[in-house]
Amino acid sequence: MSLVIPLLLATFLFCVGVYGLIARRNAVLVLISVELMLNAVNINLVAFQNLLFPAEAAASGQLFALFIIGVAAAEVGVGLAIVFNLFRNRATVDVDRVDAMRW
Amino acid sequence: MxxxxxxxxxxxxxxxxxxxxxxxxxxxxxxxxxxxxxxxxxxxxxxxxxxxxxxxxxxxxxxxxxxxxxxxxxxxxxxxxxxxALDSQHRGLALGVSGTLFAVLSWLIVDAFGNVxxxxxxxPRIGDLGIALFRDWVLPFEVLSMLLLAALVGAIVLSRREDGESGEPEPVVPIALAVDPDADPDAAPDAAGEVRA
Structure with missing residues (x-):
């Protein structure tokens, strides 16, 4: 099995996430793009672990991917709470209209 | 292939x-x-x-x-x-940034790992994963659990309504069931309480 295929797939997903992060205006869609980028990194970690270091005792790659999944879940929870708060206070989730650090 | x-x-x-x-x-x-x-x-x-x-x-x-x-x-x-609602004006910029990033990264990857x-x-088997998780990675595991707890509490604090935002809290009205019409009106809540109990 070639190592390049999963790595290129991960790169593509990461770049799609970057595109969404810059191009989208809805805050929830920006969070979705961040999720895509985190998942791309997970593919990288798992590919390197299982193709190059399958016998490593600490299983660093897969466990890092597991930790990233957990942290991403926490990030989604807090991020959506912030978006809901924003919506309740400003009645918009358009990130282009919420660009002041304070008001 | x-x-x-x-x-x-x-x-x-x-x-x-x-x-x-x-x-x-x-x-x-x-x-x-x-x-x-x-x-x-x-x-x-x-x-x-x-x-x-x-x-x-x-x-x-x-x-x-x-x-x-x-x-x-x-x-x-x-x-x-x-x-x-409306397109972002940054669509071209986003395409440029992500396209350039993809070109550079994929060239690097093919250059470095092209013939691996x-x-x-x-x-690793699932059992090995579990052993590694609770032997080598137990401190990050506990830190992650604390992080999840903090995120849970933070999300609740962020998204709960402020006091009084939705108006005065409704006073609790006990529902009187089968109240004796001859009874003293002041005693009615007690009677209702007894009926419900």
């Missing part, structure tokens, strides 16, 4: 196509559903790479929980179901 390569290529193309649809779809709910397909495709990639446990975790956590959470998020913020081939794909 072995059979495993072909399977990975197919699953990868499906995943990549749904990821692209996620970021360019004009319908917000469709975007969230395409995200669920892309995440399930990534679980399939994990399966092909022989990371069974991660594939199942991906399915349960992402497709089961996070995608549904995003759907709730889109609907609770009264996003315009249908088209996104592995005959047999094998990952």
């Amino acid at each position: 072995t059979g495993l390569d072909l399977v990975l290529l197919g699953v990868g193309l499906l995943t990549a196509a749904s990821a692209v649809m996620t970021v360019i779809s004009r319908n917000l709910v469709h975007a969230a559903l395409f995200l669920a397909v892309a995440l399930a495709g990534i679980a399939g990639v994990f399966l092909v790479l022989r990371a069974d446990f991660l594939a199942l975790v991906q399915l349960v956590v992402y497709v089961g929980a996070v995608a549904v959470l995003f759907l709730f998020g889109l609907m609770l913020t009264r996003a315009p179901i249908g088209r996104e 081939r592995v005959e047999e794909v094998a990952g």
Whole structure:
């Protein structure tokens, strides 16, 4: 099995996430793009672990991917709470209209 | 090009196509559903790479929980179901940045790992993962659990309503059932309480 295929797939997903992060205006869609980028990194970690270091005792790659999944879940929870708060206070989730650090 | 390569290529193309649809779809709910397909495709990639446990975790956590959470998020913020309000002006910039990044990164990857081939794909078994998690990674594991607790509390604090935001709290009115009409009116709540008890 070639190592390049999963790595290129991960790169593509990461770049799609970057595109969404810059191009989208809805805050929830920006969070979705961040999720895509985190998942791309997970593919990288798992590919390197299982193709190059399958016998490593600490299983660093897969466990890092597991930790990233957990942290991403926490990030989604807090991020959506912030978006809901924003919506309740400003009645918009358009990130282009919420660009002041304070008001 | 072995059979495993072909399977990975197919699953990868499906995943990549749904990821692209996620970021360019004009319908917000469709975007969230395409995200669920892309995440399930990534679980399939994990399966092909022989990371069974991660594939199942991906399915349960992402497709089961996070995608549904995003759907709730889109609907609770009264996003315009249908088209996104207006295009961002940054679309060309985004295309330039991500295209350049992809070109540079993929050139680097092909340059560095272009001829690495592995005959047999094998990952650690689930038992080995568990032993490694609770022997070598137990401190990060505990820190992660504290982080999840903090995120839980933070999300509740952020999203709960302020006191009095939804008006005065309604006074609790006991429901009087089968109150004796001859009884003293002051005693009625007690009687109601007894009936309910």
